Amino acid sequence: MDSLQYIWQLRGWPGLSFDAAHLAAEVALARRAQGLVEGKLAALGFQERQDLAAEAWAQETLATAAIEGEKLDLLAVRSSIAQRLGAAAFKGPAAPRHVDGLLDIMDDAVVKANEPLTHERLQAWQAALFPTGFSGMRLVTTGAYRTQAMQIVSGPMGRETVHYEAPAAGQVPAQMQNFLDWFNAGHEDSLVKAALAHLWFETIHPFDDGNGRVGRNIVDLCLARDAGETSRLVRVSQRLLEQREAYYNELGRAQHGGLDVTPWMLWFVRQVRIAWEAASAVADTSLEKARFRATHAGAPLNARQRKAVNALLDQGPGGFEGGMSTRKYVSLTGTSRPTASRELIELHALGVLKQSGAGRSTRYYVNLPGWFPKQE
Incomplete structure (x- = not known):
């Protein structure tokens, strides 16, 4: 036809x-x-x-x-x-x-x-x-x-x-x-x-x-x-x-x-x-992001830390490829390496971020179920 x-x-x-x-x-x-x-x-x-x-x-x-x-x-x-x-x-x-x-x-x-x-x-x-x-x-x-x-x-x-x-x-x-x-x-x-x-x-x-x-x-x-x-x-x-x-x-x-x-x-x-x-x-x-932000709304974060956390949330599960490192934090916020390392440790201590690895291999991810890479 x-x-x-x-x-x-x-x-x-x-x-x-x-x-x-x-x-x-x-x-x-x-x-x-x-x-x-x-x-x-x-x-x-x-x-x-x-x-x-x-x-x-x-x-x-x-x-x-x-x-x-x-x-x-x-x-x-x-x-x-x-x-x-x-x-x-x-x-x-x-x-x-x-x-x-x-x-x-x-x-x-x-x-x-x-x-x-x-x-x-x-x-x-x-x-x-x-x-x-x-x-x-x-x-x-x-x-x-x-x-x-x-x-x-x-x-x-x-x-x-x-x-x-x-x-x-x-x-x-x-x-x-x-x-x-x-x-x-x-x-x-x-x-x-x-x-x-x-x-x-x-x-x-x-x-x-x-x-x-x-x-x-x-x-x-x-x-x-x-x-x-x-x-x-x-x-x-x-x-x-x-x-x-x-x-x-x-x-x-x-x-x-x-x-x-x-x-x-x-x-x-x-x-x-x-x-x-x-x-x-x-x-x-x-919805996960909204609940996460509500849970941590009272956390004492400075502007750099909030910027880093928001960047990770915007990237979705897994965050930046390879997670947030000290080097990436420095590049994102413009702060010094020692300050970046200290502020990431603080975010981990507050339960905002979850740490993976150690030393130079340390990486951080948003502390939400399923937001860690599968291999972690």
Whole structure:
């Protein structure tokens, strides 16, 4: 079945099928993982939740770009996100215009999740990705649907492999109207909608460039309709990047197969569930840090010691690679070696840090279960 026939049958759902009972079980697992994250966040303060959201958003930005082969500057992304979330104290390099554009559309998907999805909104998202009108050295049609044929190819010039040929450009406006009518009127579970919408949108491939990033932004919008701002913590694009080959393979199989899309639906919802489980683990670490800080809030630490402890906490379980040493403490705080050694010993005596080794091999780790390296 060619892609055009596939899309037109998908329009009104005749013949389309998936194993609803099997899918419902997978959706339930994803919902349970989501609920655990929401419960854990309720035990955190506003700033901790904000920090988690900022870092997850930054990593998602890097991931959705990396899926398309683009590497972004993490510090620039973090700086731009900090300003958007009101944490202007974070200083970093300015983000390029196209990176700010990507952040703009990701923010729009979450903040305005319940607003209708329209041709104009999708076209604005795509245009924001290419503020100069170019993708590298190639001129890109922006703010409008493509007017040329679209093929997904790989391999060297002259020996390309065509993986997929999208519907003819002349069919795109009508097919996008069908897609939007369904998207805005449907009452499917948001995870089911995200899986179907992503497949359908990527099958139409309506833009000259940017289809992947816009398609994943539609997924973000679907998730935000359920979880609101909490959805920023679920790193779906990062999970898809980790499974990039499988991601493309599953999309390709669904686009070239019949109308039973159960395998794609199950695979996609499973990736969302795994992403929520990863977010749950991150929330656990944040809860551990919050409890640790509360426990040691009254410890008589000087500014250097607090800086070192916060640096170790920020690094997560295991701390700096190889733990905190006297040399690293000197580099971090700018104090003398004797002072560094004495202050680390004090932190150990107070129960804030845990010591490993002796002499020049002495290292210190945050005194929390599981924060020591496994070999210790």
